Amino acid sequence: xxxxxxxxxxxxxxxxxxxxxxxxxxxxxxxxxxxxxxxxxxxxxxxxxxxxxxxxxxxxxxxxxxxxxxxxxxxxxxxxxxxxxxxxxxxxxxxxxxxxxxxxxxxxxxxxxxxxxxxxxxxxxxxxxxxxxxxxxxxxxxxxxxxxxxxxxxxxxxxxxxxxxxxxxxxxxxxxxxxxxxxxxxxxxxxxxxxxxxxxxxxxxxxxxxxxxxxxxxxxxxxxxxxxxxxxxxxxxxxxxxxxxxxxxxxxxxxxxxxxxxxxxxxxxxxxxxxxxxxxxxxxxxxxxxxxxxxxxxxxxxxxxxxxxxxxxxxxxxxxxxxxxxxxxxxxxxxxxxxxxxxxxxxxxxxxxxxxxxxxxxxxxxxxxxxxxxxxxxxxxxxxxxxxxxxxxxxxxxxxxxxxxxxxxxxxxxxxxxxxxxxxxxxxxxxxxxxxxxxxxxxxxxxxxxxxxxxxxxxxxxxxxxxxxxxxxxxx
Ligand SMILES: *[C@@H]1O[C@H](CO)[C@@H](O)[C@H](O)[C@H]1NC(C)=O
Ligand SMILES: *[C@@H]1O[C@H](CO)[C@@H](O)[C@H](O)[C@H]1NC(C)=O
Numbered sequence: 001x002x003x004x005x006x007x008x009x010x011x012x013x014x015x016x017x018x019x020x021x022x023x024x025x026x027x028x029x030x031x032x033x034x035x036x037x038x039x040x041x042x043x044x045x046x047x048x049x050x051x052x053x054x055x056x057x058x059x060x061x062x063x064x065x066x067x068x069x070x071x072x073x074x075x076x077x078x079x080x081x082x083x084x085x086x087x088x089x090x091x092x093x094x095x096x097x098x099x100x101x102x103x104x105x106x107x108x109x110x111x112x113x114x115x116x117x118x119x120x121x122x123x124x125x126x127x128x129x130x131x132x133x134x135x136x137x138x139x140x141x142x143x144x145x146x147x148x149x150x151x152x153x154x155x156x157x158x159x160x161x162x163x164x165x166x167x168x169x170x171x172x173x174x175x176x177x178x179x180x181x182x183x184x185x186x187x188x189x190x191x192x193x194x195x196x197x198x199x200x201x202x203x204x205x206x207x208x209x210x211x212x213x214x215x216x217x218x219x220x221x222x223x224x225x226x227x228x229x230x231x232x233x234x235x236x237x238x239x240x241x242x243x244x245x246x247x248x249x250x251x252x253x254x255x256x257x258x259x260x261x262x263x264x265x266x267x268x269x270x271x272x273x274x275x276x277x278x279x280x281x282x283x284x285x286x287x288x289x290x291x292x293x294x295x296x297x298x299x300x301x302x303x304x305x306x307x308x309x310x311x312x313x314x315x316x317x318x319x320x321x322x323x324x325x326x327x328x329x330x331x332x333x334x335x336x337x338x339x340x341x342x343x344x345x346x347x348x349x350x351x352x353x354x355x356x357x358x359x360x361x362x363x364x365x366x367x368x369x370x371x372x373x374x375x376x377x378x379x380x381x382x383x384x385x386x387x388x389x390x391x392x393x394x395x396x397x398x399x400x401x402x403x404x405x406x407x408x409x410x411x412x413x414x415x416x417x418x419x420x421x422x423x424x425x426x427x428x429x430x431x432x433x434x435x436x437x438x439x440x441x442x443x444x445x446x447x448x449x450x451x452x453x454x455x456x457x458x459x460x461x462x463x464x465x466x467x468x469x470x471x472x473x474x475x476x
Contacts, residue, residue, distance in 0.1 A: 039140035041158035048130035052101040055108035062122040063232035064379035069389040071195040073427030083185030084413040092187040099214035131175035141184035149418040150265040160190035202335030234383030246343040250393040261430040262455035269446035296359035301464035310349025315395035317341040320370040340370040396431040424452035
């Protein structure tokens with residue numbers, strides 16, 4: 001039984017999303033000025049998908065990393081798939097719904113509901129209520145999205161519907177999943193997860209099993225999903241052993257209040273990355289990862305564009321997956337949040353005027369801090385300091401998803417054309433950038449950096465990015 005609600009698109013797409021071509025000489029922006037895409041999405045009533053078999057009924061406590069204020073948000077992921085002749089007659093909605101129910105048997109806490117526990121803790125009630133699933137059809141082809149599929153996606157709120165009442169409350173489904181068939185036989189899988197119970201790597205592990213089951217090559221996870229949240233609970237007695245500048249609670253001096261954020265994706269192909277690397281001394285160039293180089297470059301351009309008081313501190317906080325930093329192998333297949341994001345801190349003036357090397361060294365130093373001890377120290381800080389939010393004033397968070405593998409997730413229709421983060425920003429905090437693996441129109445591999453900035457600043461930022469690349473040939 002399907003009840004379709006017909007939702008005619010009445011949204012006007014802001015011209016902000018479709019810029020007139022700017023003078024980008026380095027292919028930073030692959031496409032521009034296409035007319036706004038307008039299409040209809042017919043959606044069925046959201047349904048709950050429960051585990052395919054009975055699962056344990058129990059309450060499970062989340063960790064002190066999970067329970068930090070900054071994770072009480074939902075993060076959207078989106079996957080675009082082409083039509084595939086070998087799948088003729090197969091329905092992606094059916095295949096995914098089935099695989100989802102099977103996967104939830106192994107990840108049954110995700111089919112439960114999160115509740116408040118004692119002392120600000122969180123508990124998941126494993127009650128098999130299920131995750132929310134939405135079936136949809138869009139009258140558009142994949143080709144119409146253009147050569148390079150990248151955020152911001154037109155009509156995104158129709159591709160990942162947010163049923164009223166499903167946001168910002170406990171007691172709601174942990175995942176919302178929408179599968180939208182496209183006119184060409186391709187489809188879009190969009191998923192929104194509550195970050196208090198899984199992180200990006202955890203969602204990827206879940207999705208890997210779901211994809212394997214959908215393809216018919218798996219019947220269970222290739223590895224046992226591990227709960228073990230006790231491993232990341234505060235120690236007794238708690239010992240905060242690092243100076244966690246990523247959780248400093250600053251009062252805003254006025255210049256950091258920004259509104260009207262706009263999203264844009266910038267592609268850094270081999271040429272752009274080489275031009276930026278040429279700004280660095282050779283030894284540093286050889287010892288810096290592409291993520292570090294691009295993050296430093298974006299941080300500096302962003303700081304210049306935002307024109308903060310030069311004496312004020314700015315922060316770049318790089319999320320570092322910590323699973324591999326633990327001596328215990330139990331963390332390998334852990335699907336809760338297991339990361340740190342130490343802040344690189346610099347005076348805005350200094351960061352803007354110093355050579356790029358300055359930023360790269362700060363970023364490298366901060367990232368290298370993440371260790372097993374570091375994560376325990378964060379858990380202890382959470383338990384003893386009221387589970388603070390990360391620093392939001394003049395700060396930016398960044399996550400590198402290039403190695404997670406979302407683009408390679410094959411549900412039977414081959415690899416995704418675009419896979420991973422659906423929007424820049426996280427919840428009400430817009431200053432979150434993502435690095436997503438991508439290709440430009442020429443088919444060259446590179447990194448798409450999803451950026452969100454106040455709209456009046458975005459143009460200045462884009463010009464900063466470009467100017468610096470142009471200057472590369474002449475000055476260092
Ligand atoms: C995520 O779950 C937590 C814990 O239940 C809750 O406080 C928060 O509101 C949820 N976030 C969203 C955006 O649903
Ligand atoms: C079609 O799907 C098969 C099986 O997943 C995959 O191996 C193949 O690469 C896909 N073809 C295209 C054109 O994506």
